[in-house]
Amino acid sequence: MTSPHARAWSVRPEHAGTRDAARLRRAYYAEVAGRYWGRPATEAEVDAGIADDAALELAPPCGRFVVGRYGGEAAACGGVRLLDACRAELTRVYVSPAARSTGGGAAVLAALETAAAALGASRLVLDTRLDLIEARGLYVKHGFREIAAYSSGPYSEIWYGKDIGPR
Numbered sequence: 001m002t003s004p005h006a007r008a009w010s011v012r013p014e015h016a017g018t019r020d021a022a023r024l025r026r027a028y029y030a031e032v033a034g035r036y037w038g039r040p041a042t043e044a045e046v047d048a049g050i051a052d053d054a055a056l057e058l059a060p061p062c063g064r065f066v067v068g069r070y071g072g073e074a075a076a077c078g079g080v081r082l083l084d085a086c087r088a089e090l091t092r093v094y095v096s097p098a099a100r101s102t103g104g105g106a107a108v109l110a111a112l113e114t115a116a117a118a119l120g121a122s123r124l125v126l127d128t129r130l131d132l133i134e135a136r137g138l139y140v141k142h143g144f145r146e147i148a149a150y151s152s153g154p155y156s157e158i159w160y161g162k163d164i165g166p167r
Contacts, residue, residue, distance in 0.1 A: 009070050009104055011111035016055040016065040016092075020074035024067065025055055028077065034130055036155070049118035056094055057058055061090075064115035066162070068108050078108045080124070080130035083150075089120035093135065105138040113164050118149045125162050127156040136160075 014021050029049045033041040041049075058065040058079035068076030078093035090112055092117070095104040116124055125147065128135055136158065144160035 001067055007109040009068055009076075009077070011066050011068040011107045012114065013111075014067040016058055016079065019065070021055075021065060021067050021077060022050075023051060024074060024094060024096070025092060027096060028049060031094070032129075032132065032155075036129070037071055043076060046085045050076065053092075053109050057081070058091070060119075062119070062130040064112070064119065065092070066111045066115065068104050068111070070102060070104055071100075071101045074107055076104040078111045078112050080119070080121075082119055082121060083125070085122045086121060087125050087150075088116035088119060088142075090124055090126040094127075100134070106142060107140065109138070109142050113162075117164055122165055123161060125159065125161045127151050127153070127159045130157045 010019055016025065026046055030041045030046050033045060033049055055065060057063060063081035065079040066077065070076070076095040076099060076158050080088045080092045081091065083089050091106060093105070095108070113124060126139065126144070134162060139160050144162045147159050147161040149156065149159050
């Protein structure tokens with residue numbers, strides 16, 4: 001049964017460079033960087049992180065970026081990119097604090113799963129940090145299971161995967 005909150009969400013593809021998408025990407029980066037450093041990220045640090053952000057590459061034919069609106073307001077985002085012929089990677093999944101626990105994470109994940117399948121993927125994977133407990137809980141709740149490492153990097157501490165259909 002669908003949560004009554006989920007009906008208030010609409011999630012659609014949007015270029016990662018639009019004003020709403022850029023604002024959400026900045027909020028995402030500020031939160032994950034601040035949690036990592038144990039203090040609020042400065043504007044300069046967020047600017048530097050965004051400058052290195054490959055989210056603008058999340059566009060067809062190899063990726064997709066989505067923005068979720070709750071009650072008409074942009075409040076969530078996420079991206080997916082093809083890693084190879086079968087796997088797509090989730091990235092930049094974010095729900096603004098004011099909109100959490102309203103079904104936004106589920107709505108964004110569903111849209112990204114559909115986008116990944118449309119790109120030809122049969123499996124979704126992601127890496128994240130151990131301290132991002134809420135995100136990890138969201139992924140597990142929606143069928144992701146821990147898998148062996150498929151990537152490396154300073155922020156890759158745990159990896160998840162989910163089959164999304166036949167290839």
